[in-house]
Amino acid sequence: MLNFNLHTTTEIVFGKDIEEQIGPRLKELGAHRILVHFGGSSARTSGLLDRVEKSLFTAGLAFVELGGVSPNPKVSLVRKGIALAEREGIDFVLAVGGGSVIDSAKAIAMGVATKTDPWQFASTGTKPDTTLPVGTVLTLAASGSESSNSCVLTNEETKEKRGITSETNRPRISFLDPENTYTVSKFQTGCGIVDIMMHTLERYLTPEGGESDITDRIAEGLLIAVRDAGRRAIANPRDYEARASLMWAGSVSHNDYTGCGRKRLFPVHKLEHELSAFRDEIAHGAGLSVLFPAWALYEMKNDFPRFAQLANRVFGVEMDFHHPERTAREGILTMKRFFEEIGMPTHLSQLGIKPENYAQLAANTVRTVKGPVKSYSALDEQAIIEIYKLAE
Numbered sequence: 412m413l414n415f416n417l418h419t420t421t422e423i424v425f426g427k428d429i430e431e432q433i434g435p436r437l438k439e440l441g442a443h444r445i446l447v448h449f450g451g452s453s454a455r456t457s458g459l460l461d462r463v464e465k466s467l468f469t470a471g472l473a474f475v476e477l478g479g480v481s482p483n484p485k486v487s488l489v490r491k492g493i494a495l496a497e498r499e500g501i502d503f504v505l506a507v508g509g510g511s512v513i514d515s516a517k518a519i520a521m522g523v524a525t526k527t528d529p530w531q532f533a534s535t536g537t538k539p540d541t542t543l544p545v546g547t548v549l550t551l552a553a554s555g556s557e558s559s560n561s562c563v564l565t566n567e568e569t570k571e572k573r574g575i576t577s578e579t580n581r582p583r584i585s586f587l588d589p590e591n592t593y594t595v596s597k598f599q600t601g602c603g604i605v606d607i608m609m610h611t612l613e614r615y616l617t618p619e620g621g622e623s624d625i626t627d628r629i630a631e632g633l634l635i636a637v638r639d640a641g642r643r644a645i646a647n648p649r650d651y652e653a654r655a656s657l658m659w660a661g662s663v664s665h666n667d668y669t670g671c672g673r674k675r676l677f678p679v680h681k682l683e684h685e686l687s688a689f690r691d692e693i694a695h696g697a698g699l700s701v702l703f704p705a706w707a708l709y710e711m712k713n714d715f716p717r718f719a720q721l722a723n724r725v726f727g728v729e730m731d732f733h734h735p736e737r738t739a740r741e742g743i744l745t746m747k748r749f750f751e752e753i754g755m756p757t758h759l760s761q762l763g764i765k766p767e768n769y770a771q772l773a774a775n776t777v778r779t780v781k782g783p784v785k786s787y788s789a790l791d792e793q794a795i796i797e798i799y800k801l802a803e
Contacts, residue, residue, distance in 0.1 A: 555665025
């Protein structure tokens with residue numbers, strides 16, 4: 412187990428009917444003028460936005476709205492949000508939505524506080540050293556952004572998608588009511604299931620960490636719970652306990668708890684970001700469900716025992732101690748079948764990615780990370796193309 416620091420500072424308020432607490436809690440945190448940031452019309456038509464704003468109004472807090480966040484949040488809207496927040500004297504940003512809304516809110520908050528265009532951080536790898544406080548009202552169990560230290564932005568002009576990781580990104584407070592996810596479509600629920608699992612799998616399947624049994628068992632338990640709750644939520648979208656398990660797992664999976672003592676590399680996320688930058692309509696979870704099994708098949712030769720351990724403990728594949736490669740392969744294929752069971756794509760053609768796109772995507776990926784993608788092996792352009800071929 413490697414040395415580690417665990418710093419999870421987000422207050423989580425979890426459960427039913429918690430919206431009335433939002434105003435009083437933000438007031439306790441020192442908020443006066445709030446930017447309420449959200450996506451499309453569903454936040455309004457569902458009644459959630461009205462309930463949130465009623466709580467703010469009752470608490471005597473001023474607020475202005477900025478909607479329009481789309482999947483793969485755009486830096487152009489972030490810049491509009493920064494200008495609006497500066498003009499209105501905003502001192503707190505409240506995201507009402509899923510990961511894209513939260514990431515956009517984080518970027519606005521850091522832009523206002525640092526007086527720096529957030530794309531400067533994203534494109535150079537530098538980190539903001541301050542931010543406005545951010546709160547979230549979660550409507551989709553997926554990204555874990557409600558308690559994570561990361562955010563991801565898309566530059567629609569350059570067709571680049573990049574992340575910003577900094578402890579200043581962690582929200583001050585997040586309100587998680589599973590009932591707010593009842594109306595999430597089956598496809599988006601499936602995307603969320605995959606994303607939650609990937610945040611733990613990319614911490615679990617890493618070349619550095621040695622023995623980390625307690626962390627492994629925590630990660631494996633989360634993956635089993637998400638798999639089982641995912642099936643239930645797909646079958647019955649109004650299953651409260653299933654939705655609650657997914658919502659809590661989303662936060663735990665990306666607040667670093669399931670990776671303590673292991674080195675985080677996230678190679679599949681880096682590969683996927685280029686897909687959804689190339690084709691904006693590709694949902695992040697859908698890109699991951701296609702690429703992760705292919706990456707695992709490519710890299711399992713570098714750590715058959717660990718891939719076999721995952722197959723046995725999480726997916727119930729009988730361990731072949733003489734040929735762990737067989738166990739590892741069957742575990743990957745079992746996971747791929749699970750993705751298909753919940754309605755997720757597992758082939759690049761389902762995403763509109765063609766073989767003639769491979770070379771450009773691979774080159775874009777290597778350029779973005781400034782060299783081969785760090786993984787069990789160094790993934791250069793040719794290796795990435797081989798992974799694409801395994802995802803055909």
